[in-house]
Amino acid sequence: MIDPNWLTSALAQAKTKPLTHLVNLEQPLNIEDYICAGGYCGARKAVTELTPKEVLALVSDSGLKGRGGAGFPTGMKWSCVPSLQDKSLAMNATGNSYLICNGDEMEPGTFKDRYLLEGVPHQLIESMIIASYTLSANKAFIFLRGEYHVAAKRLQQAIDQAYENNWLGERIQGTGYRLDLYIHTSAGRYICGEETALINALEGKRANPRAKPPFPQVSGLFGKPTVVNNVETLSNLPHILKHGGEWFKNLSPNSDPGTKIYAACGQVKNPGLWELPMGVTIRELLYEHAGGMKSGMQLKGLLPGGASTDFLVPEHLDTPMDFDSIGKAGSRLGTGGLIVLGDKHCPVAMVLNLLQFFAQESCGWCTPCRDGTAWAVEILTRIEHGQGTSKDLTQLAELCDFMWLGKTHCALAPGAVEPLKSAMRYFKDDFEQHIKQGCCTYHQNNLLSAKYISKVANNG
Amino acid sequence: MHNNNKNLSSSQVIASAMLSDEKINFRQYLTSAEMKAIEHEVLIMENREAAGIEALKVVQQHRGWISDDSLVAIAQCLNISSAQLEGVATFYNLIYRQKVGRYVIHVCNSISCHLNDYENILLTISSHLGISYGQTTEDGLFTLLSNACLGNCDKSPAMMINDKHYHSLTPDSVIAILNGLSLNVGQYYD
Ligand SMILES: Cc1cc2nc3c(=O)[nH]c(=O)nc-3n(C[C@H](O)[C@H](O)[C@H](O)COP(=O)(O)O)c2cc1C
Ligand code: SF4
Ligand code: FES
Secondary structure (H helix, E strand, C coil): CCCHHHHHHHHCCCCCCCCCCCCCCCCCCCHHHHHHCCCCHHHHHHHHHCCHHHHHHHHHHHCCECCCCCCCEHHHHHHCCHHHHCHHHHCCCCCCEEEEEEECCCCCCCCHHHHHHHHCHHHHHHHHHHHHHHCCEEEEEEEECCCCHHHHHHHHHHHHHHHHCCCCECCHHHCCCCEEEEEEECCCCHHHHCHHHHHHHHCCCCCCCCCCCCCCCCCCHHHCCEEEEEHHHHHCHHHHHHHCHHHHHHCCCCCCCCEEEEEEEECECCCEEEEEECCCEHHHHHHHHCCCECCCCCEEEEECCCCCCCCECHHHCCCECCHHHHHHCCCCCCCCEEEEEECCCCHHHHHHHHHHHHHHHCCCCCHHHHHHHHHHHHHHHHHHCCCCCHHHHHHHHHHHHHCCCCCCCCCHHHHHHHHHHHHHHHCHHHHHHHHHHCCCHHHHHHHHHHHHHHHHHHHC | CCCHHHHCCHHHHHHHHHHCCCCCCHHHHCCHHHHHHHHHHHHHCCCHHHHHHHHHHHHHHHHCCCCHHHHHHHHHHHCCCHHHHHHHHCCCCCCCCCCCCCEEEEEECCHHHHHCCHHHHHHHHHHHHCCCCCCECCCCCEEEEEECCCCCHHHCCCEEECCEEECCCCHHHHHHHHHHHHHHHHHHHC
């Protein structure tokens, strides 16, 4: 049974923290409690009162942008689905399209979707009913990364409850609409998060990305119109349906509407995540919510939205965390999770770790990415170990061009270039010092302090 | 996989020939529980091929890993070439194509854990168990593997052992966890 005190305080935040106010990581709400807390109102409104086109109009007007990394307007994405263009198909579900929720979440430094998946699974199911209805899809999938075992279990329980309560299956809530919802658990591969690779993975094929066009909205899963949306993107839908597009716009003080689940990890005092109005400044996020840097450290730089975004540095602290502002500062909002680097840790070592990830996760389909990421790892390893030359820096810069947008089949390689290229710009001195001194200066410091610590320990 | 080789490129034919084992008949090889679980997954999808990852996971759940024989049997069951299924199986980190221990340790080696010194955790595990990445302890209890970001970055360093996640690791806590698991197994056999 739901704790009335918990419910009261949760509901007090319903309009300021719509995405997370019902999150309960210990024990997510079951369907009765979720409904008791106002759940399934948005889905009810959609399927019983509105036509798919009306839902589409509502979502388009709200200005919701995708939270999966690229920030593409959700309404615009949906409107490319043929059934929403063709008036004769719009009224009844044809079963000729699919909705896929992208819950692959393998971007290093990103853990926001997990919070929603584990903490309030019914919200995602409700969201998927709304989206599927709009797209005239009778089958929908949650593509979940294989490591999220708790999320898989809780989602399956919630799906079972939704079937028992006529929120999934035949004739949902007495309407003519039918929806089946399935979970696909993946088996550990970052590229599966790229939407066309994800579709190949679901079809049981090797998960290489597909060439676009055709875009998935026209020809996706099993050749049918398919929309892929991120967990957080979808989770906004019940609240937009319930409170309207104007309310959604007013959640944020600037031109990017809604709230965002921001996060901070790395070398900060209180890592975690927080749902805040879109557009808080990096400074507020870092110093008020994440408690500032770990003791004894100063901020050296940060990635604003996951591993595949460009570094920003202290001069950018007052930049609002919205798509446009972070873009103007030279990076991307990405997934909105800060990865924070302090001044005691080697930036070359950090970039090496990032590139190792991209090299390992490259699907190997195209040469610039397959060879380029591996080559960058080789060069960075050399520099980090004090064996780099100035020619290596030129070569790294060339690799950044070689792997940039338009030269590869998907966005993984350009994503790898972003932290590398920006690090070489902002931390140029560090790269040059490694080469000049023939060693990693940070590593020297670490070794010294390690020796110092063991000496103190021995004496003590 | 016998007669559809003509659709494959030469390298695929070689790979497929290496794996083809005429002795295997999937109806005898797969247990009824495995077949039932695979057919359940097949029903959801539009064609048999699409249940590939699910089928691999079903068999791995029962047998711990995917041997060559298992691969051939699953491919037959799904009506695809074993070379094609091998291309899928080897693509993924969580499908084991080699025998693994009872506990598979996946240490996160991504960025937040790097910034919080996962290397020290890895070193602790490695020296405590006497194995490095890709190896299994002699008693068959532990296998050590790396894993990309586990989505526990706010509580790094993190690791996953079988289905269970562990976070905020210290060298002491890691050793306690490993000892706990070894002990459990002892009780299990008693
Ligand atoms: C290499 C790569 C990995 C990706 N991983 C994810 C992911 O794990 N989750 C996600 O939602 N989007 C991921 N994306 C973005 C998706 O391709 C897609 O843009 C997104 O799911 C669209 O959802 P949205 O419109 O709701 O943002 C990835 C993209 C690339 C290039
Ligand atoms: S850019 Fe990399 S991940 Fe993307 S298709 Fe090419 S090789 Fe694969
Ligand atoms: S980086 Fe290790 S859990 Fe995310």
